[in-house]
Amino acid sequence: MAVVTQSAMTAEPSVTSPKMTARDLNLFYGENQALFDVNLDIVERQVTALIGPSGCGKSTFLRCMNRMNDTIDGVTINGQVTLDNRDIYDKAIDVVQLRARIGMVFQKPNPFPKSIYDNVSYGPRIHGLVNSRDELDEIVMTSLERAGLLKEVKDRLQEPATGLSGGQQQRLCIARAVAVSPEVILMDEPCSALDPIATAKVEELIDELRSNYTIVIVTHSMQQAARVSQRTAFFHLGKVVEVGETDQIFTNPKDERTKGYITGRFG
């Protein structure tokens, strides 16, 4: 029922078997409502971009999807978010396991002040994913490889991660997320602190990761959304105004507000 209303509202072709969904999601920071009846489907093994002006609730929504808002005092959430058709806000869900399935990469690279190796092995260790040092080495190597960082760091795995450049740090954070073999990776403006070359590398990486992971990326750059995503959702004032195929959103937006934002008339 909810799916039908949402499709009618945003007039997009209904998505069959989405990886994640949000239904009538409302979020309050204390008294202030930051999200209003958000309905959104995330398609498996695709990149979904969330765009919209600052303060419209993109990060807030993203943080709902792996329950990172649980760590903030005074947040109330109602509505439903599902992963493989299970409500992630259900009492029976263990947040720790949930976050192992839904990884997150943040706006500012935030490597731990540990060695490169320890950064990547952090997740597998706490989740007990490995039984031996060899297995751990293996995971660290493949994760770094997947994040396109292995070549640059393989001789300095024991050096502190804080010594890497910003772009390398961000790819390390992606490797760190990948190391726990998540199904979904959430990225909150992962390139906003990076220079154009590092940005290009990360974008390339996102495109490769798509074959194994479902990715949701918040971005303030329209070009980036157009380059890396297959689907785009436009947020405005805490609401999803329009969602659909990226090509369609950028070439033929249905909503005036989307059109205005994309053509740069506001935002």
Added chain:
Amino acid sequence: MSLTFLLLAIAALCALSFYFGRQRAIALSGGRYSNLHSLPAHYGTYTAMWCGLPAILLLLVWHMFQGTIIQGMIISDLPPEILNDSGKLSLALNSIFLLAADNGEHLSVSPEVIDAGKRLASLQIIANVALVVVMISVALVGLAFSYRKISRDMRARNNVERISRYVMIACSGIAILSTVGIVFSLLFEALHFFTKINPLDFLFGLEWSPQTAIRADQVASEGAFGAIPLFVGTLLITLIAMCVAVPVGLFSAIYMGEYASPKFRAFAKPALEILAGVPTVVYGFFAALTVAPFLRDNGAVLGLDVSSESALAAGLVMGVMIIPFVSSLSDDVMSQVPQSLRDGSYGLGATKSETIRNVIFPAALPGIVGAVLLAVSRAIGETMIVVMAAGLAANMTVNPLQAVTTVTVQIVTLLVGDQEFDSAKTLSAFALGLALFLITLGLNVFALKFVQKYREKYD
């Protein structure tokens, strides 16, 4: 009395100058403050500084020299038979000062001395009056000078900045100089001690019994000045204290910083910090009257022989005293660990305790080590609790159930009471003080290094 009055008068003059300076600037501005280089208050402050600071400076210099100059004048008038005998001279000077202060009626002294006393009294009065006159004039001159200098283009703001910088430099100079002074006074007395006692005996000797013969005819032991038992005692008590303070302080810091609700924290943090405000004498009572008997009685039940003054009692209570040091310093460093690191860890599915253990704690570790080292140097320097609870016996033992003594306690006992100031016994206090100072200085430097290293991490 007259000094208080003088300072009040100067303060009043400063206030007046501020008002005048400001008024003049306002008048010059023609109603628009933007015509002036600086704000009117800057001009006011400028005049006030010119009025007050030279006068205060003069006061300081005056007080430094007044005594010597007047004394010189008095001495030069004394008859030669007194002048040429230093013993008589100091006696006479003593009497003269007593007479001048109206305390000398009972003295039977020569008429010259009585005259000198009167002269001294009148000289002092003259000097005081002169001081008042000169200071007020200096203040007025300063006021007039700066008042006349005020103009639209005068850079009062920059001048005020510069003068306040000098004042601050002077203040920090005082702080640094007094530290240097303290170190040197320690150093000289300690060197004096080492001319009597071999430094090696002091540093490595295993026996401490500083009782030496006070008079030549007394039969007394030579006195042994081996400081090792004292340092062992100090270390023992410090160790016990840290065993209490580090875990309790650290865990309470973690609880306060990471788990407690803001409401609970608002109540509990100040409550914990009250511990730091309790006078150490009170801790001493607590240790001697409550903890020590408790330990002794319970030790007896367990068949242990706990002496009624024990290192354990002093160490435990000292540990409690140091808890707020450890907890508030480590709370500070842990709360400086950026939220983004916590988010990174939570985002990977780590629980709160995993995040604290694996991310926050290691990141804050250098700072925590610094906090602990500062606490250690505090524990080493603590005296009162140990005097009251650990005893005075310089036992060479690491058994916490026995009485031990510490460096600070020995310093106190060496210096209380009537002592000759050049006996090895009293001088040894300075050597101990110097050793203690060097140790805590080293610890503090080390601790600060650690904290600094930590600072670099997130910038």
